[in-house]
Amino acid sequence: MTVSSVARPDYAAHIRAVRSSFPEVVIALREILGLKLCAYLGSVRETRAVNEWADGVREPSEAVQRRLRLALQVAGAIAEVDSAEIARAWFQGLNPQLGDRSPARLLREGDLDEVGPEVIGAERAFLVGG
Template identity: 35%
Template sequence: MSEVAQPRGPRAHIVRQAHARAVELGIIDIIVALQAQLGQALLAVIVTKSPRTIKRWANKTVRVPQAIEQLLRDTFQVVELLSSAGSPEVARGWLMGMNPQLDDASPAEVLSTGRARDVIAAARVFISAS
């Protein structure tokens, strides 16, 4: 049986905490937190849905599709990781800006294409350098 790779380094606890919160929180709580931290427009870019749809999910009038729930949890994990290492403003700015680890695409755009692993890896590089 192989060992599971654990995050290492001085910020490993931040990585574990961000993952735990993304797994433990309910999806509505995650949506509300992301709306508050990122704003409706940026969240809409990430999930490629209208702000109105996001509001319906938050109000529980429409169920969140499973694939979108995974994307929201991944996004929340990234935001938690960056916020814990810096601030919510840093997390929002980091998601919007061009990123050299992601071929100068914004992490928000990369998340919207389903490449959450690449974004999480880039976020880890960012927090380890700060």
């Protein structure tokens, strides 16, 4: 029996999000989603906080770190298949897979254990064209 070596499109993004240091997560996420969207996801009003996280000068709560790691996993997978511009639009747009709610708002305001799997499911559906 032969096992396929083709992983799901988001597997590499998951590994990157898990294995990266938190400053590396913020740097990568900032490159894909931009500074303002990163600040929104991190529940901070000033983009300076995001830059301080990237520089390792400051560290957010564990909940924010988990949220940003998940955001990198999702954004990284979309950017790899499409582009950073598409990933930004996907995060901000109303998503029919998520009850016409934006993934960014769900991640920021929802319980990550509940909304995380929903957002990942919507990302996977988007990547396969569903």
